[in-house]
Amino acid sequence: MAKLANIAEVPVGTSLCEGWKPVKRVRKFPTHIVVFLAPAVLIYTVFMIYPMLSSLWLSLLNRIPGEGTGFVGLQNYVTLLTSEHWAPRFWNAFRNNVVFFVIHMLVQNPVALALAVMLHSRIRGAVVYRTVIFTPAILSVVLAGFAWRMVLNPVWGVSYTILDFFGMGDLDRPWLGLEETALVTLSLISVWQNVGIPMVLFLAALVRIPDELVEAARVDGANSWRVFRHVQLPLIMPSVAIVAVLTFVGNFNAFDLIYATQGSLAGPNFSTDIMGTFFFRTFFGFQLQPGDPHMGATVAGMMFLIILTGVLLYLFGWQRRMERIEY
């Protein structure tokens, strides 16, 4: 809002108005600009920016014995990262979240890229394939998670029949029920659901590469792999970077899938606990532990720091080194 007030402070008829291309003659206070901007800025500020700032502020407060609630500086963060009660849970959730993210980077994005390259190879029926492969992405995470929970449920036996068909019946296990496999299984369900989105982004980048570039390489005798490796891949690097940062933000903010399939306790034995479920439990409480808004805000503050680090690394590290490609 401060920015809007500035407009009013500028003396009428100064350089401010010089820049207005359409109406040079207007010299009065630009009410219409304020009217156009106000609703969006108001809703956005009140329901997004203010809650975020107030949440960060709450993470700096806590109950002080004898004084009620007061300012404690970074004490909550220190408690979260080092105390016997909080630290193991926090680091467990953080580690699991890193695994969750790494699996997305190693499986989701390469598979998405491979699918995009295949769809781009002028194959018949590409639109049908694209539509079908994208379908899981339109479903709620709740539905996707629960559908897979049914499929993987040993009681139903669907997963055994399928594995047995491929001669891998020995591999059948209650994947979501075992501590060692639950997290990887959930990550792969998430990959299954979301792979369509990076696929479409890669496809958009591939479509924009002029045919002449690819054809020139082919004429020079390059095979498909070399065309991909030396022509297409370097040209779609900006999209690869965007997909990486989107994956990062999405993964460190994830919650629904774990909550829907494993509940807020993120079982078995917290083996699928990630930052989102940890935040939910801390804020609302669970079993005998009461909810704690200040520690909840602190967990959200840590998530904010993690996401911000990722975004800044992208903006200042990766994007700066990459040139804008103009065709």
Place this chain on the structure above:
Amino acid sequence: MALAEATRPRIAGGRNWTWWRGALVHAALLAYSALAIFPVLLVLVNSFKTRRAIFANPYSLPTAETFDLVGYRTLAQHANFPLYFLNSLIVTAGALFLILLVSSMAAHALAEYEFRGNTLMSLYLAIGIMVPIRLGTVGLLNLISSLKLVDTLWALILVYTAQGIPLAVFVLTQHMRQLPRELKDAARIDGASEYRIYRLILPLARPALGTVAAISLLPIWNDLWFALILAPSERTKTVILGTQVFLGQFVNDWNAVLAALSLSIVPAVVLYVIFSRQLIRGLMAGSIK
């Protein structure tokens, strides 16, 4: 002859190899499509079968003998799904309308007028593209309860609107910058007010509005987090939350669970069949900055 050969794009390897490669690509895409659609089909098909048939032949279509709607009957008795659908519809339509209205106004201001703070305002509104609104949940719940909006659909509409504004303003501003000047200048010469000009260019921005609607729709319809936190009462449950609660309660009633899953998948799939082109085009356009 040699020249004609060289200008044809696919020459490496000859005809036989090209055929093989095509077959391989088809095989890979078919396999992945099967994987993508299989759990969804399995749930849909089995929701129409008797409990015995679900376990005996999970892969067969329902026959006259095995056809059974018992799951849907349980659903009708124990959960108020028509109300959940109505809630989801109101919330999604309301938020979508507000997003399109306020974002197109803001985008018009940012694209049309050069005023001090224009760039800063654009950057301010863009923060929300990268920083998820979910991180402000603690503050948001405090705010919503002090506004006495807990367990109302308004809470969800306003929060989803705030969540959708950043990307909507970004996409619409990009598009509106490219609209031709002549039309607006001509209208100004005719004495049209600035508000009239906004209404004049709104139809021209229709493709971008479609894009924004397509990419904003699904996250709102499918959201569980805010539905769970801001409006969990029976009266205000959305479809996704209602399904989630129902699934938790009826976890061992396979007929009911499969029916609930199928019922909640249907609207998303119907919307997708209608809007898949806009949605995918929208995602593609959104990625090209």
